[in-house]
Structures are given as C-alpha cells and as structure tokens.
Amino acid sequence: MVNIKKLIAxxxxxxxxxxxxxxxxxxxxxxxxxxxKELAELRKENQKLxxxxxxxxxATDEAIKSKILLTNKSTFGGYGEMHGNWxxxxxxxxxxxxxxxxRFVLFFNHEFSDRLRLVSELELEHSIAGDGQNxxxxxxxxxxxxxxxxxxxxxxGLFLLPLGLLNETHEPNTFYGVERNNVESYIIPxxxxxxxxxxxxxxxxxxxxxxxxHTALEASDSTYSPKTARQKGSQAPAxxxxxxxxxKYTAIPGLTIGAGLNYQTDFQNSGSxxxxxxxxxxxxxxxxxxxxxxxxxxxxxxxxxxxxxxxGADKQYGWFIEPSYKVFxxxxxIFARYSMWDNSAGNxxxxxxxxxxxxxxxxxxxxxxxxxxxxxxxxxxxxxxxKELNGLxxxxxxxx
Amino acid sequence: xxxxxxxxxxxxxxxxxxxxxxxxxxxxxIAKGVYQTEEDFLNEVFKNEIPETQTLILKGDLRKxxxxxxxxxxxxxxxxxxxxxxQSAWILEEIGKEKNITFxxxxxxxxxxxxxxxxxxxxxxxxxxxxxxxEQYIGASLSEERLTKDIDGVSGATLSVWAMTSVVKMALxxxxxxxxxxx
Numbered sequence: 001m002v003n004i005k006k007l008i009a010x011x012x013x014x015x016x017x018x019x020x021x022x023x024x025x026x027x028x029x030x031x032x033x034x035x036x037k038e039l040a041e042l043r044k045e046n047q048k049l050x051x052x053x054x055x056x057x058x059a060t061d062e063a064i065k066s067k068i069l070l071t072n073k074s075t076f077g078g079y080g081e082m083h084g085n086w087x088x089x090x091x092x093x094x095x096x097x098x099x100x101x102x103r104f105v106l107f108f109n110h111e112f113s114d115r116l117r118l119v120s121e122l123e124l125e126h127s128i129a130g131d132g133q134n135x136x137x138x139x140x141x142x143x144x145x146x147x148x149x150x151x152x153x154x155x156x157g158l159f160l161l162p163l164g165l166l167n168e169t170h171e172p173n174t175f176y177g178v179e180r181n182n183v184e185s186y187i188i189p190x191x192x193x194x195x196x197x198x199x200x201x202x203x204x205x206x207x208x209x210x211x212x213x214h215t216a217l218e219a220s221d222s223t224y225s226p227k228t229a230r231q232k233g234s235q236a237p238a239x240x241x242x243x244x245x246x247x248k249y250t251a252i253p254g255l256t257i258g259a260g261l262n263y264q265t266d267f268q269n270s271g272s273x274x275x276x277x278x279x280x281x282x283x284x285x286x287x288x289x290x291x292x293x294x295x296x297x298x299x300x301x302x303x304x305x306x307x308x309x310x311x312g313a314d315k316q317y318g319w320f321i322e323p324s325y326k327v328f329x330x331x332x333x334i335f336a337r338y339s340m341w342d343n344s345a346g347n348x349x350x351x352x353x354x355x356x357x358x359x360x361x362x363x364x365x366x367x368x369x370x371x372x373x374x375x376x377x378x379x380x381x382x383x384x385x386x387k388e389l390n391g392l393x394x395x396x397x398x399x400x
Numbered sequence: 401x402x403x404x405x406x407x408x409x410x411x412x413x414x415x416x417x418x419x420x421x422x423x424x425x426x427x428x429x430i431a432k433g434v435y436q437t438e439e440d441f442l443n444e445v446f447k448n449e450i451p452e453t454q455t456l457i458l459k460g461d462l463r464k465x466x467x468x469x470x471x472x473x474x475x476x477x478x479x480x481x482x483x484x485x486x487q488s489a490w491i492l493e494e495i496g497k498e499k500n501i502t503f504x505x506x507x508x509x510x511x512x513x514x515x516x517x518x519x520x521x522x523x524x525x526x527x528x529x530x531x532x533x534x535e536q537y538i539g540a541s542l543s544e545e546r547l548t549k550d551i552d553g554v555s556g557a558t559l560s561v562w563a564m565t566s567v568v569k570m571a572l573x574x575x576x577x578x579x580x581x582x583x
Contacts, residue, residue: 054455057455057477057478058478060477061476061477061478064475064476064477065475065476065493068475068500069500072498072499072500075498077497077498109498114433114521117523119523145523150433150435153523165555168556169555169556174558202526205530205532206527206530206532250527250554250555250557251530251532252532253532253533253536253551253552253553253554254552254553254554255552256554256555256556286555288552288553289552290550290552329546368562
C-alpha cells in the first residue's frame with residue numbers, strides 16, 4: 001500500500017517537473033549542503049543572541065547594584081525614644097510624673113572612598129531646644145575615619161569614647177529598661193563624646209584595641225560629678241588633654257568582655273588647685289546563650305586633689321548586674337537589673353550617699369528595630385540623698 | 401592611688417600617632433574589604449573542581465519568598481550559583497547597617513556546609529567574619545522560615561548578625577527551590 005502511494009507521488013512529481021529540467025542528484029546534494037550550512041549559521045546566530053541576552057542581563061544586574069552603591073555613598077539613619085515616668089518620691093514631694101520624647105537622633109554618613117568616610121550623629125534631646133527650653137541640640141559624633149589597613153583605622157573629630165556597654169551602642173532596641181542604667185549615666189557619664197583622635201586595631205581574631213587622645217572633662221562645681229564635667233566638644237578647654245584606652249574581646253560568639261581606662265590630666269582642667277589627675281577604669285561583659293542573657297559592669301573613678309577629697313568625690317564607683325530571658329521567638333525579653341552607684345564614695349564620715357536600684361520589666365520587640373518597654377524601679381538611697389524614686393517607666397523606641 | 405602617670409599615657413599617645421603615620425605612609429596599605437575571593441570560596445567548597453556557573457532568575461513566588469526572608473525588597477534579579485552532585489554554593493549579598501556584605505554559603509543535603517564572609521566594609525560588626533561566629537551556621541537547616549539552630553550574637557554587631565542569618569536562610573531556600581525544580 002505504502003509502495004503504491006510512493007509510486008503515485010513520484011509519478012506526480014515527475015509530471016509536475018516535466019516542464020522544467022529535473023534536478024540532478026548532485027544539485028539535490030548541493031541544496032542539502034546549503035540548507036545544512038544555513039542551519040549551522042542560524043544555530044551560531046542563536047547562540048550569539050543567547051550570549052548577548054546573558055550579557056545584557058548581567059550588565060543590567062550589575063548596573064542596578066552599582067546604582068545602589070552610588071546611592072549608598074551618602075546614607076542616613078536614626079533612632080528615637082519616648083519615655084513616660086510615673087515615679088513617687090519616697091523621701092519628699094519631688095514626684096516625677098511626665099512624658100518626654102527623650103531623644104530624636106539622625107545619623108548622616110558619607111563614603112568619600114572605600115577607605116575614607118564621615119560618620120555623624122545629630123541629636124535633639126527633650127523635643128524642644130532653645131532659650132528657656134528643656135532640650136538641647138547636640139552633635140554627638142562627627143568624625144572622619146580612615147582605614148590604614150584591613151585591621152586598623154584612625155579617626156579624627158568628635159567621637160564617642162569606647163567605654164562601657166552603652167556609650168557607643170545605645171539604640172533603644174539594643175538594651176533593656178526604659179531608662180539607661182544609672183551607673184553608665186553618673187559614673188561613666190554616657191553619652192560621653194570628646195574631640196580628638198582615635199586609633200582602632202584588631203590585634204588578633206576577636207581582640208580589638210582602641211587608643212584615643214582627646215579633649216578633657218572639666219569639673220564645674222564642688223560635686224566633681226563626671227556627668228556635669230562633660231564639655232561635649234563645645235569650645236572645650238584644651239590646655240590639657242585626656243586619654244582613653246579600651247580593649248574588647250569578642251572571640252566567643254555570644255560573649256563580650258571589655259575593659260576601659262580614661263585618664264584625665266587635670267580633672268578641673270582650668271589650672272585650679274582643687275583637683276588633679278583622675279583615672280576612670282571600667283570592666284564589663286555582655287553574654288547571651290540561646291534565650292539567656294547577662295550584662296554586668298563595674299566602673300570607678302579615682303580623682304586626686306584636695307577639693308574632691310574634702311567632699312568624698314575622690315572615689316566614685318558603681319556596678320550593675322542584669323540577667324534576662326527571651327521568649328516567643330525572641331520577641332519578648334524579661335529582665336531584672338540590680339545597680340548601685342555612689343558619686344561621693346570617698347567620704348569617711350557618716351554621710352551615706354549610696355544609691356541602689358532594682359528594675360524589673362520587659363522589652364517587647366514588635367519588630368527587631370521597634371521596641372515597647374515597661375519596667376518598675378525601686379530605689380533605696382543613703383541618708384544624705386534627698387530623693388528616692390519608685391514607680392513605673394514606659395517607653396517606645398526605634399532605630400533604623 | 402593612681403597607678404598610671406601622665407608621661408606613660410602621653411607616651412602611649414605618641415606611639416599611637418607613630419603607628420598611624422606608618423600606616424598612612426605605607427603604599428601597600430589595604431582597605432577593609434575582601435577577606436576571601438569568590439574563587440577561593442568555590443575552591444574550598446568544591447575542592448578545586450568548580451562546576452560551571454549557573455544562574456537563577458528571581459521572579460514570581462520565588463522572589464516573594466526571598467523578600468519575606470530578607471524582610472525587604474531584593475534589588476538584583478540574577479543569582480549565580482554552582483552545583484555538583486553533593487553541594488550547591490551561593491554568593492549572596494545583604495546590607496548590614498549601611499553597606500553590602502558578601503557571603504559565600506554552601507548547602508549539602510538541605511543543611512549548611514559552608515558559611516563564609518567574603519567581603520565586609522561596615523565600620524562596625526566586623527566580628528561576624530571570624531570562624532568562631534560563622535561556624536555556628538554549619539549544619540543548620542530551614543524549618544518554617546527559621547533556622548533549626550540557635551545563633552549566639554555579637555554585642556554591637558546585631559545588624560551584621562541579622563544580615564548573615566537572613567542570607568543563610570535565603571541560600572537554604574534557593575537550594576530547596578533548585579532541587580524541587582529538578583524533580
């Protein structure tokens with residue numbers, strides 16, 4: 001049957017072609033060669049087009065990434081925290097019942113090159129600044145940093161001193177409690193920034209050393225409080241410099257151990273005779289393993305001179321310990337903090353100037369970078385302290 | 401009593417300036433950045449027998465799944481990867497605080513077999529590039545968008561830790577996708 005069909009088809013083709021010259025076998029072979037050649041060329045072209053599409057797709061992807069890099073040369077970020085305090089004074093009538101947008105901070109950074117950058121931080125405290133207002137506008141950081149090597153960089157300008165747990169890293173979503181711990185407010189006077197230069201180097205895996213020379217504290221009253229002695233880089237007197245060294249160990253995941261030293265050539269820095277050189281030393285740790293966390297810090301000032309000795313401010317110290325536990329996929333963290341500090345610990349008479357404070361509360365991270373905080377604080381103060389505040393603190397904080 | 405004196409600390413400061421000056425004067429001083437090249441990473445994973453580069457186009461549901469893990473839009477659309485009979489390797493980028501960190505992640509049998517930081521240019525959070533930290537990811541797999549292992553963070557490096565965790569999850573997800581496509 002098939003053979004008959006083939007015979008008919010060949011006969012028809014022969015009749016159809018009879019008007020023209022029938023192609024020879026050689027011609028058919030030649031046509032087939034040409035077709036084969038064209039097919040090969042088409043394949044080649046197709047391959048080329050495919051390659052071009054790949055190249056365009058690679059180039060487009062790279063262009064998108066370059067555009068992002070270009071945009072990221074100047075970056076901004078920030079953090080903010082609003083606090084509510086409802087605290088009863090157990091010793092008098094200095095109750096504190098208030099709501100305050102404590103800190104509104106913007107970071108502006110710029111990358112001049114891979115090795116040279118600007119880091120800056122502008123802060124508005126207590127929402128309104130100006131004559132007669134509660135708040136202040138402050139430049140807390142503005143420095144130029146240069147990478148000398150992969151592991152060493154140097155910076156110059158206004159910078160945060162690398163002391164304690166909070167001074168350099170204090171975005172509200174990174175620590176427990178509405179208010180920062182008081183040891184790092186009254187002994188290490190966080191937030192503490194100075195103008196000068198700092199070298200940072202990674203000595204070995206997980207060991208970092210920072211050395212800085214910078215403007216100094218200047219005690220302005222007879223309490224010799226480090227907090228009020230900060231000059232904040234604002235026309236800061238510079239007859240004498242101060243120096244900071246900090247060592248940080250982070251080689252084991254979940255564990256940070258740090259120690260810092262600050263040396264003031266003259267705690268009054270004004271040529272006055274009532275105080276002399278001073279040293280702050282501190283040691284701290286931050287440990288986390290699974291849901292368990294622990295932070296602890298000890299800090300102490302030794303201040304030379306007759307002035308501080310007379311009021312017991314020649315020795316000022318404090319410490320805290322803060323265990324914590326996270327639940328619900330790390331969205332909720334419960335903590336307790338016991339802290340003590342004394343800014344007149346050098347007195348050897350009966351004046352008891354010691355504060356102890358217990359905080360218990362929680363952080364609820366509604367996003368890793370947005371936190372709601374609630375804690376209860378209970379103070380117990382020495383006989384020479386006039387205010388003892390117990391009550392609730394409520395906070396809302398963010399960083400980006 | 402004070403155990404340090406003015407001269408000692410002033411000496412420290414001078415030493416610091418000297419080190420800084422030496423660094424500035426050294427022409428071969430190198431910037432922060434590349435800690436392992438792409439090629440070195442691939443040679444480490446595939447024992448010097450690097451398979452051909454393959455490309456995954458990120459689109460549709462796959463893109464949505466990746467962006468859910470990263471919790472933000474992903475800017476690229478092509479993802480390079482390498483695969484042999486036992487492992488897939490991925491070079492992925494994610495922003496730490498401000499800059500892209502490049503990671504090399506390899507997956508074997510749905511578990512992380514290598515997790516390295518290839519480039520790091522942030523000024524903070526550099527601790528995550530050390531093996532003591534990255535080794536925590538080895539053996540982790542993905543279960544309902546979470547890693548099956550707890551990762552202990554580094555104080556002050558939170559954003560870098562988050563970036564690396566996101567990228568590890570992304571590599572596990574992409575490995576699962578290409579394996580599924582081949583079924």
